[in-house]
Amino acid sequence: MAPVRTVAAGRAAMAPPLPEVGEVGEVGRRAPVRGQRQSALLRLRGEISPALRLALAGAGVISLLGLWQLMATVWASEGFAVPTIGATVAALQELWRSGDLSADLSASSQRIAIGYAASFAIGAAIGVAVGSFRSVEAFVEPQLGFLRYIPATALTPLLLIWLGIDEAPKVALILLGTVFYNALMVGDVVRSVPGPLINAAYTLGAGRWTVLRRVVLPHSWPGMLDVARINLAAAWLMLVVAELLAANDGLAFRIIRAQRFRRIDRMFALLLVFGLIGAASDLFLRWMRNRTSPWSRP
Amino acid sequence: MDAQPDLAVVEAMNTTGLVVRNLVKTYRIGRRGTVTALDGIDLDVPNGSLVSIVGVSGCGKSTLLAIAGGLETATSGTVEIDGARIVGPGPDRGMVFQSYSLYPWKTVRENVAFGLECAGWPRAERDDRVAELLGVTGLSSFASLLPRELSGGMRQRVAIARALAPGPDVLLLDEPFGALDAQTKRAMQEFLLSVWHRTATTILLVTHDVEEAVYLSQRVYVLAARPGRVRSAIDLPFGRDRGPLVRRDPRFLDLRDEIEDLLTTPALAEEVAS
Structure with a gap:
């Protein structure tokens, strides 16, 4: 114990004397502080309370609606017609009652469901192979690098010639417009499975198939759902292009119809539907991710 | 350093075990360059x-372990266990890595059971074996937790339990306690000794912590870097049943300093050796 005390005493002797209690904060002088105070709101990556988060989210929605209402009432003119929120909701109800909206919803959703399911299945299969085998990666990467830069929308005329004007070209466009992104992004997800997880499985006696099924896929699953969620937006983009060019039903077709009759309120109603579907599917896929892979929740 | 009777006797009595002979590993770097990571390693x-x-880092010690585990292939030379040459990974050699090797979606119990499932153990026997290992490693009350709910030391316990589950002949540990704080590391060293005593498994431990090596092992191989080669093999005089008091043994301190010098002043050490 003795030598320790000596060392401590030595250090104390070298350090500047500590201020006496009461020396700081005397009358007329502000207590000195060091460092810069940071507000939680403006600090980069600063944490905010759940209540504040909810309040800010609510304020965001309200300000967007406010801006819309402002445009409809103050800035709208003859040439720049903007329906009010009330008029848009009324148009939405009208579309719903006529039965058009549900028919269009089911037509569009069906195209998305078939086209995007195929796209994700093919893309995930390619991505898992690319991310797992260097050989497949070497073979496929240059093809994907070239093909994904061909805008899928530029294929529309070709698809109409090859596949007619029925459902096939629409589904094909959704597939072609998203499959390369799904493949590349799933490839990245699979590549990021930590090496030790795979090596540990091998040393525990797992064969390649077991490693793929029991290690690579479970670890990649939440990332794959994120990829599905992100690229779903591109699928809707492709759907709209397909329906604008040739269709007899569907949400985008209904927008074209509304344009012909200058029913701007209906156009807004349909845009609202697009936004709501997108937000709902986003929430659903996030929920799925957290439900199926609680371990990966941040 | 004289070979101590302890291990030499064991060696004379049975010539089996893990044997590395003239192991060479070269990597190709860029178009023409090659780097020799391991240059003629002999180990017993x-x-x-x-x-x-x-x-020191870069001496190829992890590469050596990966080759023994069958995860990498040697450029030339052999690694054998009981006379059988290693050509790939297998459950006869359990491996533990420094970090990130537990399956984050599996509970402790499921992680430990993984190797048994791969080997096709029936459900009941598997459960028994897992329970036994969780007991040995002091993890019974953590069986239903996910890895992320455990501390670093506990995670490595699970990794060791998982590697032991299929009953490997050899346990290969690649800096298993390298990422742990000093106190946890000491506790884990005691833990490893108790596991070793209870299971009688052959253990090959790679570490950069000289004190850890001297405290735990019967023999220490000191590798020199670039290219990786065996500089020295030292048999330690402490028996199997060593306790924390060994750390204060003057011989312990001398051996630790001697090996430390071999690592930190390579040129000087080489001169002294010759």
Whole structure:
């Protein structure tokens, strides 16, 4: 114990004397502080309370609606017609009652469901192979690098010639417009499975198939759902292009119809539907991710 | 350093165990360049012994372990266990890595059971074996937790339990306690000794912590870097049943300093050696 005390005493002797209690904060002088105070709101990556988060989210929605209402009432003119929120909701109800909206919803959703399911299945299969085998990666990467830069929308005329004007070209466009992104992004997800997880499985006696099924896929699953969620937006983009060019039903077709009759309120109603579907599917896929892979929740 | 009777006797009695002969590993770098990571390594790890490999980073000690585990292939030379040459990974050699090797979606119990499932153990026997291992490793009350709910030390316990589950002949540990704080590391070293005593598994430990190597092992191989080669093999005089008091043994301190010098002043050490 003795030598320790000596060392401590030595250090104390070298350090500047500590201020006496009461020396700081005397009358007329502000207590000195060091460092810069940071507000939680403006600090980069600063944490905010759940209540504040909810309040800010609510304020965001309200300000967007406010801006819309402002445009409809103050800035709208003859040439720049903007329906009010009330008029848009009324148009939405009208579309719903006529039965058009549900028919269009089911037509569009069906195209998305078939086209995007195929796209994700093919893309995930390619991505898992690319991310797992260097050989497949070497073979496929240059093809994907070239093909994904061909805008899928530029294929529309070709698809109409090859596949007619029925459902096939629409589904094909959704597939072609998203499959390369799904493949590349799933490839990245699979590549990021930590090496030790795979090596540990091998040393525990797992064969390649077991490693793929029991290690690579479970670890990649939440990332794959994120990829599905992100690229779903591109699928809707492709759907709209397909329906604008040739269709007899569907949400985008209904927008074209509304344009012909200058029913701007209906156009807004349909845009609202697009936004709501997108937000709902986003929430659903996030929920799925957290439900199926609680371990990966941040 | 004289070979101590302890391990030498064991070696004379049975010539089996993990045997590395003239192991060479070269990597191709860029178009023409090659780097020799390991240059003619010879090692002997007798059955039932605990042997360490120490070396500075870049001496190829992890590569050596990966080759023994069958995860990498040697450029030339052989690694054999009981006369059988290693050509790939298998459950006869359990491996533990420094970090990130538990399955984050599996509970502790499921992680430990993984190797048994791969080997096709029936459900009941599997459950028994897992329960036994969780008991040995002091993890019974954590069986239903996910890895992320555990501390670093506990995670490595699970990794060791998982590697032990299929009943490997050899346990290969690649800096298993390298990422742990000093106190946890000491506790884990005691833990490893108790596991070694209870299971009588042959253990080959790679570490850069000289004190750890001297405290745990019966023999220490000191590797020199660039290219990786065995500079020195030192048999330690402490028996199997060593306790924390060994750390204060003057011989312990001398051996630790001697190996430390071999690592930190390579040129000087080489001169002294010759």
